[in-house]
Amino acid sequence: MSNKSEYSEGDLRKTGMALKHDREWDYELDRIIEAVEERDAEKVGLQFPEGLKRRGPSVADDLRELLPDDVTILLSGQPCYGACDLDTYLMKRTDVFVHFGHSPMKNTDKVIYVPLFSNVDVFPIMEESLEELEVGDVGLVTTAQHMNRFEEMKEWLEDRGFTVHTRKGDDRLTHEGQVLGCNYASADIDADQVLYVGGGKFHPLGLAMEHPDKNVVIGDPVNNVVTVADTDKFLKQRYGAVHRAMDAEKWGVIFCTKIGQGRWEIAQDIIDENDDAYLITMDEVTPGRLRNFNMDAFVNTGCPRITTDDGPQFHKPMLTPGEYEIAIGNEPLDSLEFDTFHGTW
Amino acid sequence: MSNKSEYSEGDLRKTGMALKHDREWDYELDRIIEAVEERDAEKVGLQFPEGLKRRGPSVADDLRELLPDDVTILLSGQPCYGACDLDTYLMKRTDVFVHFGHSPMKNTDKVIYVPLFSNVDVFPIMEESLEELEVGDVGLVTTAQHMNRFEEMKEWLEDRGFTVHTRKGDDRLTHEGQVLGCNYASADIDADQVLYVGGGKFHPLGLAMEHPDKNVVIGDPVNNVVTVADTDKFLKQRYGAVHRAMDAEKWGVIFCTKIGQGRWEIAQDIIDENDDAYLITMDEVTPGRLRNFNMDAFVNTGCPRITTDDGPQFHKPMLTPGEYEIAIGNEPLDSLEFDTFHGTW
Structure with missing residues (x-):
């Protein structure tokens, strides 16, 4: 039996980006240098995940070595x-703008996307995960960091007798089998079990919420642990927030101004009704920014991850749009779902 | 003798905006409604200080009452x-954009500025401040919140035998006698003493740093206390930061992307040399955002207030551009000055 308590404490903040292994990344400097030369660029903007x-x-140092002084x-x-x-400010004000570590949400010439693939070996943890899987139909999903091994993973499972179901998901996703923290359309496949290979607890929990009928097995090669997604504690935390918000007299409706997180219609509908x-409009949704508003509860139309991961840090209940509908009595309690995004920007 | 310890503990965060008195503000709703009608506006953006x-x-409620439903x-x-x-995002995406509580840094039709004047009586504290002043030439300065009483304050001092010197300062300042946290040009007058009437410690300390030859008397009607600006502890804190930065091998140079805080040439000069x-470009300069960069020290070309008020909260020394020049040995230690801004946006 795997260690369920590992991922059911409501602390979803240990994400795949906080990997413990020391790694070498390929920053694809050639592509950047080529773009600088082609565009006769004077300013190059670099954006890295936290x-x-x-x-x-050091990436800047390497580029300085290779690029003209000006x-x-x-x-x-x-x-x-x-x-x-x-970072749209930097994107608009540089001749070449490079976004590292994430795959494109939308194809655009404005941004050079450099994927940063993990060099962690995924097969030992996949081997361990077999204990939680039944040979037969299985879905396979992973995150952008492990995308480069996706075909190998699929073959590895097939070699062990599995029929592997994968799909690309929707427009928000670049790759076959890729999940985002806010989008699990790639797991919408014809199998009762899904293997998620990747670090962190957020993605597989979101996946299990979105597909409650499936057994979601988590093979985490980063923390070297296999678990089965258990949404109970997470759901309790969410129901707690919904209940606390039921008496709210004043609601702050957050519209996130980040290019990939704006859901204007949802926000406007709530206000109209x-x-x-x-x-309330803002880019970063933080406890400090909301504390000054005299509200009883908030509904966040931006990133669901802020709402669910950071929820307990806010001074007042912070709900997703679906949870808000429950709190004001428009929807029944058992309609609670994970908040997902399906467009691009 | 006034209570010097009040303002010399390095804690400059108690500003004039954190007034303790209960007050009524005039939000000038008529001007906003008129602009909505003139422009047939569909979206109205409101920006308030923290x-x-x-x-x-409640301002939104009042406007909803008075404006069409759409x-x-x-x-x-x-x-x-x-x-x-x-908030340039909101400014660009609303038909009418209202900024409350600050006077314009630059005249523009894009923004309706609604000053919010304090209704605190300034004369009792001015009466007390006479103990620290010598009858004769005196400079008089205040903040945007007390600007509506400036002429009365001037006459009050004149009635008591003072020759009051005032000036408008430079382009960054809207009013005669006004100071900003980053601009004390209005105190550049021909008198050895200056009376600052206003809340908080930041403005008068900056003023005293900028004009070390003058006796700066602080009449604070908000906290009801008269003090004389003493820059000693503040200077010790700043010298401490400069000394700690002297061994830095890697410097992060912050360019602030806020419309009124960008000093590109200063940032670029440092990088070039x-x-x-x-x-590093960012809008809000916070300890959390800088912690992820592997730097030994930072120089902030944005708001000097972040550097000086929040300095101790950053994990590495945070200097102003002038302090940076001292830390790298380009300028002598005794050249340390307060960092001021003199342009608009």
């Missing part, structure tokens, strides 16, 4: 947790 | 501490 920001200076390298200091976190709801 | 954000919902009110959730903190300096 866990890789400390690599920024090229200025700018590092984005904006928080970055996903492809939806594009509820006279006690106030629209 | 200390007044909790008033946002007008949407949006509250800015971006942090706001000054006229330099314009120092191979161990890396340009």
Whole structure:
């Protein structure tokens, strides 16, 4: 039996970006240099996810060595947790803009996407995960970091007698078998069990919420542990937030201004229907920014991860749009679902 | 003798916006309604300073009462501490954009500035401040919140035998006698003593740093205390940061992307001169955002207030551009000055 308590404590913050293994990354400097030459660029902007920001200076050093002296390298200091976190300020003000570590949410010439693939060996943990799987039909999903091994993983399972079901998901996803924290369309396959290979607890929990009928096995090659997704504690935390919000007299409705996180219609609909709801716009949704507003509860139309992972840190209940509908009595309690995003930007 | 310890503990965060008195503000709704009608506006954006954000919902309520149903009110959730903190995202996406509580840094039709004047009586504290002043020439300065009483304050001093010197300062300042946290040009007058009437410690300390030859008397009507600016502890804190930064091998040079806080040339000059300096762009400069960068020290070309007020909260020394020049040995230790801004945006 796997260690369920590992992932059911409501602490979803240990994500795949906080990998413990020491790794070498391929920053694809050739592609960047080529773009600088083609565009006769003077300013190059580099954006790294939080866990890789400390690599920024040495990548800048390498580029300085290889590029003419009059090229200025700018590092984005904006928080970055996903492809939806594009630093549009830097993108608009640099001739070449590079986003590291995430796959494109939408194809655009404005951004050079450099995937950063993990060099962690996934097969030992897949071997262990067999204990939780029944030979037969199985879905296979992973995150952008392990995408480069996806075909090998599939073959590995097939070699062991599995019929592997995969799909690309929707427009928000670049690759076959890829999941995002806010999108599990790639797991919408014809099998009762899904193997998620990747670090962290957030993705597989979201997946299990989105597909409650499936057995979601988590092979985490980063923390070297196999578990089965258990949504009970997570659901209790969410129901707790919904219950606390039921008495709210004033609602703050957050519209996130990040390019990949805006859901204007959802926000506007809530405001139109509820006279006690106030629209608040912001890019980063943090406890500090909301504390100054005199609200009883918040509904976040931006990243569901902020709501669910950071929820307990906010001074007032923070709900997803679906949870809000339950709290105000428009939907029954048992309609609670994971909040997902399906468009691009 | 006044209580010097009040303002010399390095804690400069108690600002004029954190007033303790209960007050009524005039939000000038008529001007906003008129603009909505003139422009046939569908979206109205409201931006409040941090200390007044909790008033946002009731101002939104009042506007909803007075405006057609199809007008949407949006509250800015971006942090706001000054006229330099314009929420340009909201400004660009609303038909009418209102910035409360600060005077314009630059005249523009894009923004309706609604000053929020304090109704605190300033004369009792001015009476007390006479103990620290010598009858004769005196400079008089205040903040945007007390600007509506400036002429009265001047006459009050004149009635008591003073020759009051005032000036408008430079382009960054709207009013005669006004100071900003980053600009004390209005105190550049021909008198050995200056009376600052206003809340908080930051403005008068900056003023005393900028004009070390003058006796700066602080009449604080908010906390009801008269003090004389003493820059000693503040200077010790700053010298401490400079000393700790002297061994830095890697420098993070922060370029602030806020409309009123960008000093590109200063940032670019540092990068051009120092191979161990890396340009980092961001809007909010917070300890959390910098922790992920592997730097030994930072130089902030944005708001000096972040550097000086929040300095101790950053994990590595955070210097102003002038302090940086001292730390790398380009300028002598005794050249340390307060960092000021003199342009608009």
